[in-house]
Amino acid sequence: MIGAGVAVLLLLDGRIAGISGILDHAVRGAFGSQRWRLAFLVGLVTPAAVYGLGAIRFAQGLPVLAIAGLLVGFGTRVGSGCTSGHGVCGIANGSLRSLLATLTFMASAAIVVFIVRHGSTA
């Protein structure tokens, strides 16, 4: 379904479904040519709003979440993409850049999880 969403946006609108980029542009000014981004974001959250999220537990307290969010926002813009833009669209587009970016953020994320979960026992 995620792939179908990517395909619909690309085939019928010629655009890349990269969520960090869409969100960044949308918060800068949601008018004129930005309208498609708002529409995409509304669509994105609608299923969760209608059907509910199910049981969700945040792994961290607010201070760590704030730091993590900052790193996600900063890193995705400097690195030109996140899980959707690089991980799904970029790789599907056969981009070596996106493949390397995806391997990089998967690796650094796995290292962080390893340190957080297994660091004290190592």
Next chain:
Amino acid sequence: MNFLVALVAGLLFGAGLLLSRMCDPERVLAFLDVAGAWDPALAFTMGGAVLVAVPAFHFVRKRHVDLLGAPTSLPDRFEITPRLIGGSAIFGIGWGLSGICPGPSLLLLTGGSVSSLVFVAAIVAGFFAARGFDVVTGRS
């Protein structure tokens, strides 16, 4: 028209994230925890999404227009830069700490929790920090 297309694309994407439980931080962290009780399900989610998207990219690459005949805007950059790798590494640190990437963070907002609000506000602050970084490094 493209308003409607983008809405439908967003609906599909959002439903996919919800059904695959990609919006559940615990599930994502279980996928990233390769040394623990590794849960590979999200690799199949992502791999499946890539497989479905490949023909669409292939089609557009060949024709340079979308199905409605409008020109497409595919990124055409090939350099592997320190920005690309460094930025991605930083993103990964935040993802590994929280188990949340940008798409799922927006789904989590619908739960109305303070945690989700703080996280998304921090992402947006990170966007602005990145713009400041671009100015300092003379990129914009």
